[in-house]
Amino acid sequence: MNETGLSEEEIISLLGDAKSKDFSYDRVLSSMCTTPHAVAVKAHMQFIESNMGDFGLFKGTHAMEKEVIRMTGNMLHCPGAEGYLTTGGTESNIQAVRSMRNLHERKNSGPRLNVVVPASAHFSFDKISDVLDIEVRKASLDRDFKASAEAMASLIDENTVGLVAIAGSTEFGQVDPVEEISGLALKHGLPLHIDAAFGGFVLPFLEEKHAFDFSLQGVTSIAVDPHKMGLSTIPAGILLFRDFRHLDCLKAHAPYLTVDSQYTLTGTRSGAAVAATFAVMKFLGKEGYTATVSRCMEMTRYLIREASVLGVEPVIDPVMNVVTLKVPDPAFIRSTLSREYNWHVSITREPKALRLVIMPHMSRGMIDMFVSDLAKVVETVRHQRR
Numbered sequence: 001m002n003e004t005g006l007s008e009e010e011i012i013s014l015l016g017d018a019k020s021k022d023f024s025y026d027r028v029l030s031s032m033c034t035t036p037h038a039v040a041v042k043a044h045m046q047f048i049e050s051n052m053g054d055f056g057l058f059k060g061t062h063a064m065e066k067e068v069i070r071m072t073g074n075m076l077h078c079p080g081a082e083g084y085l086t087t088g089g090t091e092s093n094i095q096a097v098r099s100m101r102n103l104h105e106r107k108n109s110g111p112r113l114n115v116v117v118p119a120s121a122h123f124s125f126d127k128i129s130d131v132l133d134i135e136v137r138k139a140s141l142d143r144d145f146k147a148s149a150e151a152m153a154s155l156i157d158e159n160t161v162g163l164v165a166i167a168g169s170t171e172f173g174q175v176d177p178v179e180e181i182s183g184l185a186l187k188h189g190l191p192l193h194i195d196a197a198f199g200g201f202v203l204p205f206l207e208e209k210h211a212f213d214f215s216l217q218g219v220t221s222i223a224v225d226p227h228k229m230g231l232s233t234i235p236a237g238i239l240l241f242r243d244f245r246h247l248d249c250l251k252a253h254a255p256y257l258t259v260d261s262q263y264t265l266t267g268t269r270s271g272a273a274v275a276a277t278f279a280v281m282k283f284l285g286k287e288g289y290t291a292t293v294s295r296c297m298e299m300t301r302y303l304i305r306e307a308s309v310l311g312v313e314p315v316i317d318p319v320m321n322v323v324t325l326k327v328p329d330p331a332f333i334r335s336t337l338s339r340e341y342n343w344h345v346s347i348t349r350e351p352k353a354l355r356l357v358i359m360p361h362m363s364r365g366m367i368d369m370f371v372s373d374l375a376k377v378v379e380t381v382r383h384q385r386r
Ligand SMILES: *Cc1c(COP(=O)(O)O)cnc(C)c1O
Pocket: 032, 087, 088, 089, 090, 091, 093, 122, 124, 166, 168, 169, 170, 195, 196, 197, 198, 225, 237
């Protein structure tokens, strides 16, 4: 650390330098995060010092958190759902599996406990395996990259603490057959967590309806991220439980605070993100989110049409605003797009394809520019192969 403090001007200049090295979202097609809504930013700034780790001191912010939980419970068809605002999908998933583990009654002291997830699960489940010392069993997918309920069933044994299904997979934006998996959970008496970190603020607002939430009796918890398609600020995730017992088993005694216990994984927790989420949900309402999602879906279909003109087809017909394109040599195309054209895209693991997330910061104009650069790069690869 420097011995004496710098001037505010010097700090501003350092910040400016750092900012100029960050990519601007208008060159980013790989992220599930986006520019937060202006209303969210305003609310975030107003509550910047609020700490939800000690919410007895911040009763107003806490009331907003309860309202966010109530609104989200309604959105996901469980008006009485209990939960809290996490730092995002990773924390929500950790806590959901931790709850499953805490509720599990061990039938023997034998091998490790396990949780059964689809192979398309987000990499947060690899962290979960390590943090909770639990085996994460990955079930194979069907031809459309959806979880196979049959494959999941074959992995369940007496040491299984619960099941996970994904509503909006990170790589393909695919939705698992949650209804079938809910039936499987009920049959085995297991809790079922839905990872809707990305899909939670998309699926309820799509024209085509998907059954993925608490309307299915087997679903016991859901993760949704306001800091992705909810247009809130980072860090904002939501974890909801149908049954208070599943949250209560996460309780830790909290000495020297205004509250005597915490259910959260983190201690000190952003009240600013709570205020931002409250503000943007109230501001947009169902109508605003429906308009946002339908604009993203229109751009998604537009990109698919434009890519097909280049002879580039999607891996699956997009269910949500995630596009995966079958291009020759995806890794080379990705690095060329980045190095020569300053576009940031990603690639999927299996099969390898170009992956683009069509977020609210995008526009048709941006897609046109991107497709014209993509055309050049694809042409180069095809030419080399001739
Ligand atoms: C983004 C994502 C996560 C992780 O969320 P973070 O907010 O990055 O922790 C988990 N699951 C799915 C399906 C996601 O898309």
